[in-house]
Amino acid sequence: MLKCKINGVEVEVKEGTTIIEAFKIAGQKIAHYCWHPGLSVAGVCRLCMVEIKGQPRLQIACNTPVQDGMEITNQSEQVKETVRWGLDFHLINHPLDCPICDQAGECGLQDQYMEFGLYTPEMAEPKVKKHKVVDLGSKIVLDTERCILCSRCVRFTAEVTKTYELGIFNRGDRSEIGTFENKPLENNYALNTVDICPVGALTSKDFRFRQRVWYLQERESICTGCSTGCNIKIYFNEEGLFRIRPVYNEKVNGYWMCDEGRNIYKFVNKENRLLKAKKGRKGEWLEMEGGAAAKDVAHHFKSLDKERIALVVTGQFSNEEYEALFQFYKKNVGNDFVYHWINNKESFEDFDGLLLRGDRNPNTKGLLQKLEDYRYEQTWAHLEENLKAGKIETLIVAGPENPLWFPDLKEKVQQWGIQLSHLIWLSSAKVQAVDEVECLTWQIPLKTFFEKDGTYVNYQGLEQKSHRIATIVPGALSLSEAAHLMAGEEYKVDMAPILKGPKKNYYVHRRGYL
Amino acid sequence: MFELSKEGVEFVKKEMQRYETKRSAIIPALYKVQEENGGWVSPECVTYLSQLMDLPEVWINEVLNFYTMFNKEPVGKYHVQVCCNVSCAMNGGRELADHLCKELNIKDGRHSEDGRYTLSRVECLGSCGTAPMMQVNDKYYENLTKESAVQILKELP
Amino acid sequence: MEVKVLTKHYDKPEYRSLEGYKKYGGYEVLKKALGMKPEEIVAQVKEAGLRGRGGAGFPTGVKWGFLPNNGEPRYLVCNADEGEPGTFKDRMMMEKAPHQLIEGMLISAYAIQSKKSYIYIRGEYMEPYRIVEKAIQEAYDAGFLGKNILGSGFDHDMDVYRGAGAYICGEETALLSSLEGKKGQPKLKPPFPAVEGYLRKPTIVNNVETLAAVVTIVKDGPKEYRKYGTEKSPGTKIFSVSGNVLKPGNYEVPLGYPLKDLIYNLCGGLKPGRQLKAVIPGGSSAPVLTAEEAERATLDYECLAEMKSMLGSGAVIVIDDSNCMVDLLKVIMHFYHHESCGQCTPCREGTGWLDKIVGSIYKGEGRLQDIQLVEQVSKHMMGRTICALSDAAAMPAISFVQKFRSEFEFYVREGRSKVKEVIANA
Structure with missing residues (x-):
């Protein structure tokens, strides 16, 4: 370990730690744009200047390793003056179009200028004109005038994805970030470049202009898009969820996440949700509250032939929910007709080499463990045979949260609708096929990961806790709650608060004058 | 579709072997492409080279756009580069460039109307002791006067 | 010799x-x-x-x-x-x-x-x-x-x-x-x-x-x-002399050789009737010397460093009194603006900025504070980047405006060159 002093704060750091990392450890502020802990050191923004005692020349903190006994400061007048000018150099050709820039409110230029800036701009010359609104395909829009050429995005496509789409063309102040001939930037990690872009140069088509970021709240969670379980931050307000970004976790996802994972927020929002419980069959549905529907199942359950019931489970739920569901099943049904619905058999073992796994479930590992604990060992083929032979009359299905990743969903539901007399369908998702089944069906709306607490075990066997954030669909149940109610138990359904917060453009509406 | 001649392809393949990394062959390959593509490198040339050399297009495009000797737009038969840096400027380099524009009918300051000449005002070419000077394609012409420069250019085949 | x-x-x-x-x-x-x-x-x-x-x-x-x-x-x-x-x-x-x-x-x-x-x-x-x-x-x-x-x-x-x-x-x-x-x-x-x-x-x-x-x-x-040259700058060096001398060219002389001898003896001096105004002793990146400094300078690393300039590549650019320093600085600033690789922000933005400020002055659109701004911008480009190109642009800028300030001020005030006026009157 090495000892050093950062702005007078003594810290101990590991051998090989750079000064900028030591600043972070010491909790000291330091201006920087090009440095990113997940990428190589570029050393080009020249903002992280520090003064090291005994060295006349200022050094950049990102490329200078800490040595034992070093005394480092960025509080001296020389450093402050340098950084003030450094920021001005960044801004002289920047369009300063903050009012219409999607990055406003979370922009490195705004934040760092406020902290370290010069406040008396000297630039009186016309700015360099560059390309604006460059369409980089389905996900990203590029504004090269806003770009400060930190090269983070270029390094990302070269070092992380190794797809080499982005480059910096031309030289001097004519330099521009871009893809060759504006080819689309479509790799499955492309939106990370939007995250790491410190300014509004790269913006996400999915997110831009939908919300001003200061109207959003953010909370951490776990991505349920595949068995990797990337750590994420969810941005939402009372209108719903708007985007997802990765949160650093050294053991799981590092600094990144895939673009498909970012889409999971869409399955939490109301548009794609089963909003009410329903009982009935095609054309004859009776809407009710989720809890009432589960109780109705409990009521009906007594009359069913227990030997002709089976349970289908997907890997989409938490450990706690599997436990509650299996407890319910053991006590109230008792047979071992419990089947694991694997959504995409052919690609289940796939891995893209970075983060995305073919197993598009957050908790397959947890499910398998529970199945083993309860000695549920039946194969899917066994279910198919029994269905065909008419031995199963009632199927309880703990279905998908995200129907996109269940390509056989429609086909299976249709088949069950014909083969069964009762279907108890538990899912958070709106699924058209279920509305069209002919057998007597209970559709019970479930909560998504955003609305409940739970533990997920990722592909490595790492347990990660996901916390309830808010309620999107008021009457929805967790699978545990549904299980208890279906067992006929008195059970208080726990409801997270419904989202409340400032409305979009609240201030404008309130004042009415802006 | 642009394609290199057989000799051109062989040249590029040889250059890819010549240096420690095949990436080093990008500059010589671009020179070859420029030569065979009538003096400039088009985007489709970049795509072609990327496939031929099995290197990302963006690497080639970065190099193409960084160095001034690669032309990103068509040029005339004679690319006349007049040095306008300090020593040449002090000895009439800039006036020479203006004069050539007039004499060679280069109205937009870039291309003569007949397509024979393209004129660029360039930075120091390392011929400061013999200013003013110009480079026409590969060749240097030094100690010029307005008259001698015009004569040289008009006498080119 | x-x-x-x-x-x-x-x-x-x-x-x-x-x-x-x-x-x-x-x-x-x-x-x-x-x-x-x-x-x-x-x-x-x-x-x-x-x-x-x-x-x-x-x-x-x-x-x-x-x-x-x-x-x-x-x-x-x-x-x-x-x-x-x-x-x-x-x-x-x-x-x-x-x-x-x-x-x-x-x-x-x-x-x-x-x-x-x-x-x-x-x-x-x-x-x-x-x-x-x-x-x-x-x-x-x-x-x-x-x-x-x-x-x-x-x-x-x-x-x-x-x-x-x-x-x-x-x-x-x-x-x-x-x-x-x-x-x-x-x-x-x-x-x-x-x-x-x-x-x-x-x-x-x-x-x-x-x-x-x-x-x-x-x-x-x-x-x-070591027989040639000075203690700290031994040997001979080839100097490329260009600009306003009668016999420009490459000359090999021992380091420590007087600059004025190079100009007036080996290179045949200036055109008749012309006065020495300034010399850039080591390529355009080197801070310019006034005529008075040039008379005293010897061509070795130490002397030129002492004069806050540098020997550089040994490119001696001789400037006589027919030249406008605003014009020459504009040429030099355009060069660095054109050549900055664009990696480091202070250089990428600073070279362009300097080019524009000096360009504005040259066009007669300059403000008096622009002269000081050239110095300020240059100062903050120095010692701040990966390589020395940023310094190479800043050094001539600072030296030009500091040593020929009155010429720059005249240009800003009048919107035209003092030198061309002088020449016209002569």
């Missing part, structure tokens, strides 16, 4: 060919060197006090000493990307004596135990490129390159690489990036090239003139080499 050590035989056309070069003792020094221990050569170069002739003036032997002994292959790269405005000596050396360079490189490569070298020639130098390429072939054919050179057991391969137009490639790490087939952008230091250079292997980059000087050092010994 010129002292022709390096350029002794440059007036003989046959010196360019291998036969001609050998006629005047060519490759004899290589034979001698191969009989010495590599360390001895390094020691001699150190003792001779040879300093890099490309611009920075770093002691060559010391640079060689930075190579780590880690068993990694080492590269020697000759920097022939001569681009500093005002400099045209390397071009002459390659055209007139390509074998002198090759011999110097071979001796240096042997000294640092490198098996592979490159000569990186700027793209515009097509003629030198052809000459050097041909000379390398001749050297291979004669057994001076390749395996087991002159039976010494020393193997060495040499190749030439052509740049494609970028001033920045004269910076050694940018040159290495370019040699790797990338944009010519300087690399972050540390690590320095001696530790991690070409393809991240230990690499020494030396200028053409530096490498050629190694031949004379090994030939005559360090003592003889």
